[in-house]
Amino acid sequence: MSQDSEAAARLGDSSLLRRLNLAAALGAFIKSPSLTLRELREIVGVSRPTAEDLLAELLEYGRVEETAAPRQPAGRGAGRPARHFRFRAESGYVSGIDIGAHKTLAVVTDLRGNPLALHRRDLDPGLPAADRLRAAVDTARACWADAGLEPGDITGVACGVTGALRAPEGVFDVAAGPAGSGLTPYSLPGFTEVDVAAALSSGLGLKVTVANDIKLAALAEHWKGAAQDHRDIVYMFAGHRAGAGVLLDGQVHQGRHGAAGEIGALPMLGWESAVERLHARGAELAAGNTSMPAGREGELVIASAALQDPESIAVLIEFAEVLARGAAVLTLAVDPEIVVLGGGMSRGGAIIAEPFRRELSKLMLFPIEVVTSTMGADSVALGAARLALDAVFADLLDVPGVDPRS
Amino acid sequence: MSQDSEAAARLGDSSLLRRLNLAAALGAFIKSPSLTLRELREIVGVSRPTAEDLLAELLEYGRVEETAAPRQPAGRGAGRPARHFRFRAESGYVSGIDIGAHKTLAVVTDLRGNPLALHRRDLDPGLPAADRLRAAVDTARACWADAGLEPGDITGVACGVTGALRAPEGVFDVAAGPAGSGLTPYSLPGFTEVDVAAALSSGLGLKVTVANDIKLAALAEHWKGAAQDHRDIVYMFAGHRAGAGVLLDGQVHQGRHGAAGEIGALPMLGWESAVERLHARGAELAAGNTSMPAGREGELVIASAALQDPESIAVLIEFAEVLARGAAVLTLAVDPEIVVLGGGMSRGGAIIAEPFRRELSKLMLFPIEVVTSTMGADSVALGAARLALDAVFADLLDVPGVDPRS
Known part of the structure; x- marks a missing residue:
């Protein structure tokens, strides 16, 4: 009752x-x-x-x-x-893997969560799924070797991937919108047609749990970042794309379909066009700059905005404002303790954070604390390691035994 | 960990x-x-x-x-x-009170939650706060007398009121938007200036917990209504106004400020204008009908829509669609098992439910089950009784005692 x-x-x-x-x-x-x-x-x-x-x-x-x-x-x-x-x-050791559009990255930690090694490889955003998964497997193995570990030493592995995910009975695989819905949430090339968890598990010879990358970044922020003192968190990801995750009571709130936080699908928020304008401005600035690595165009836009380029400033303000509208939606929906602004673009400083805070406070019924992420580019991989660690402890506590109290 | x-x-x-x-x-x-x-x-x-x-x-x-x-x-x-x-x-017995714009209603139940009596009084929507609170106190006392109970028999009382609420350390009081925000969430006349919990507690001689009425209606729906088999619920209230509440794991998700679900404050959803058009159409239809009780105009709009009045049909479709947009926001934010459409207007049947379902499914990444409330006008009061019951059991379990296991 x-x-x-x-x-x-x-x-x-x-x-x-x-x-x-x-x-x-x-x-x-x-x-x-x-x-x-x-x-x-x-x-x-x-x-x-x-x-x-x-x-x-x-x-x-x-x-x-x-x-x-x-x-x-x-x-x-x-x-x-x-x-x-x-x-x-x-x-025991756990490993966290991040598979994104422009890189794959793996970490390995001990059972207290202390990182022992980190390995990263840059990827072409157009890389087919099979090659991308192979690169992730190779990166994880290289990371374990860096730490002097064999695959047999690894107790648990989790992986964050870009894209909306389904979670039927805790098993994640990448999903697009329902057939005929016209909704195709952002995902990596070919990833809607492969079972990522099965492919990684078979490649590594270990069971791999797959989760949405932004939710894992949020978990890392709670574990080791700007939100350590808070348990109810709205995490807004500002990077090569926009995204969000919700933690309640210190845990990723997945929801029934693993889709909690997927508000970017709402046309009324205008995320898609703002992200497109950011990419277009980045491509303009990168034109002729052939040494610019893929996926770093956002940094160019930030750099040119810092030099007072009005077009870049306008693009970043719009991006920050649509993200703030998403943050307002989630903040009114779950009323968290804190909003964390994370992702690579959040490292642009005030040029993103100020319009974000201004727009968010305009839409709120109450003042809400906003902090900027203190995590680096390894946040998704660390969040995945934390997820793997949780699974290891859950298994550990499920061992049969006598009732110590009777 | x-x-x-x-x-x-x-x-x-x-x-x-x-x-x-x-x-x-x-x-x-x-x-x-x-x-x-x-x-x-x-x-x-x-x-x-x-x-x-x-x-x-x-x-x-x-x-x-x-x-x-x-x-x-x-x-x-x-x-x-x-x-x-x-x-x-x-x-022990608990009592739940509902204070709305057009009525106040009280129930009393035993500790299994079986209702013993229900008492209702219609109120003028313009009634000042002091008179409204006095009417609620009188209604609760009349309800207890109907059940043959004295105030001393009542173990716990909770009350649902219309309006956004703050919840500092579990004590609720009515709040408007932050000063200068321009946001004034719907509340009863004068209720932003009184401490509702203190006024009711003093009037009844018992500690009264106050909560948002729509969240309590959602709780009642989980307890005794259409959502008994579900624990993660988005509840949309379609009545004289629009509102929403979220249950997670069978409990009201209050959030930090007691504001979780208050998405009606987002101008982009267009709730305010849709509700205004509904009220205006109801007032037009009620003109000359002096025997129409206040707050029942929505029923007139539904009745005339059932007679194929195009203006009333358009107003109801718009109302259902903006509510569906709010449901989409909350459903993508928390990804519940089910959406419940409740409130007096939900009893309008397909004329509300069909455009609601259609618009919601257009905006969703995944199919979501929508059910219509099975509760009547006593849902807020029953939700309040359930809240009071929870508090009684929490107190009961906090009694000091020796460790039975050592």
């Missing part, structure tokens, strides 16, 4: 309560350099026999090991010293 | 685990006519001593009592018969 009793009704089997205790124990170890049994018991709030069972289970699965006691202040009394245990962050 | 471990980190004290067990026990009793200790133990999934502690606590707080055994099939074996216990739905 109440939120608590509904939550508890779902807890109506003891294995879920056991998992919650195990999760709490694991969380306690992840947050501390080391813990004694007494400390574990106090943090998780369980009886001594339960704490012993939890510790035994984590030791058995190799996630925790005994370690030397941290340096003690002198004269701490006699008696047998307590045994100390630590989380084995190196007991 | 993972969702489970984050949830568990918040569970880092044993009292919360104890509350979850207590909530599960209470939920089990609410769902069954009666339970034995063995049945309770099996449903909650705890050891016998823990189940005994939980039962003792619920007995002590008067929420459960021993009852006669249900009729048994003959020859069920010898031995001492098991004792049976039942939830005391009559151990």
Whole structure:
């Protein structure tokens, strides 16, 4: 009936309560350099026999090991010293991959999420799907080799890709709009015809989860970026294209079809024409500049706007304003704590951020805090690593075992 | 790190685990006519001593009592018969109040949410705030008297009011747009200058929680209406005005300022002019019809459209289409399982529902199920009762006690 009793009704089997205790124990170890049994018991709030069972289970699965006691202040009394245990962050590794129009990028982290290596390869925006997927597989393998790891060391892999995604029962694959809808959300060449998750899984020999890249960038912003202190976040992506993602309670809000945040599909927002004008201006400025790498035209527009080029300034203001209209829509829809402006164009500084803030505040019922992303070009790959990490812990907590409380 | 471990980190004290067990026990009793200790133990999934502690606590707080055994099939074996216990739905009562432009309405239910009485009073839309609040207080008291209850019998009261609301730390009061914003969301006369919660609490001698009426109608639809099988819901209100509410995981998604769903404030949706045209057409049709009660003009427009009046048909189609545009915005923002079309105008049938569905499906990336509300004019008051019930159970589960698992 109440939120608590509904939550508890779902807890109506003891294995879920056991998992919650195990999760709490694991969380306690992840947050501390080391813990004694007494400390574990106090943090998780369980009886001594339960704490012993939890510790035994984590030791058995190799996630925790005994370690030397941290340096003690002198004269701490006699008696047998307590045994100390630590989380084995190196007991598994996860990898996050980003497949975009102009690059593919992979990171690998330990189970605490500390990055060990990053590998990047530039791609031609017209590259066919099969070649793009092969490049992503090669990049991930190169990244793992950089960190001195074999594929067998990798516990989980996730990948962010550009495009709207479906999420039937948690399995993602790239989707276009419904047949005959006339809606074809932006996606990579050929990606509406391949099963990205299957192709990457087969190429890497590991199960790969695929998610929308902008949602993963939002997750990275919450994990390691500008939105670490907030749990309800609207993330606006200003890059070679425009996009949005929503985090609620610190998790990506996927929605029923994995489409939450896909407001760019609404013609009334005018995103498509603003993005087209930005690309056209970038192409004009790049004409004759053959050394300009593909996908960096936005930087040219920003640079020329900084030199007071009126045409580039007008194009960027329009781009910022249509993005702000999308932010207003999402902010009124979910009423978040904060709006994050991210993506490569957000690094253009005030020239994007000021018209964005001005237009957004005009449309709001209440003042809303806007921050600019502090993440770099690795945000999607890091968000993917975080998603893989979540899956590893979810698996870990699903192991069978006796109920430690009975 | 993972969702489970984050949830568990918040569970880092044993009292919360104890509350979850207590909530599960209470939920089990609410769902069954009666339970034995063995049945309770099996449903909650705890050891016998823990189940005994939980039962003792619920007995002590008067929420459960021993009852006669249900009729048994003959020859069920010898031995001492098991004792049976039942939830005391009559151990408390909650009341839900609706304060609208044209009426105030109150319901009272037992702790299982069964309505015992409903009382309604029509109001003049221009009635000053103080008189409107007094009428609501009188209506609630009359409702309680209808059910044979004294104010002292009422455990919790919540009230839905028309208007955008702020929710600082869970306390709601009516708010207009920020000063100088030019935005003045629809609210009842004078209600931006009074503390509605304080006025009702003082008038009734009980703490009253105040919430936005449309969000409560959405909650009622999930509780007892067309959306009982769904947890992620976009609710569109088509009545004397237009509005929306979002439920996520079966709960009202309030957002940071209690403003989630307030997309009507976006000028690009064109809600205001469509509602004005509806009112104007209703006023034209009502001219000379002095017996027409205030606030029922929409019914006149629907009736004349059913008689093929082209002007009324055009006005209703426009109203349905702008509402559909709002539904598209919210559906792309949160990607719900279902869209519910509610409010008095939704009872106009196909004349509203068909253009609504058509326009919504044009704007969507994916097909979305649309259902029409099955609730009547008491939906806001019932949603308020449900909110009050949630608060009663939350309080109940916060009682101090020993950890039943240690």
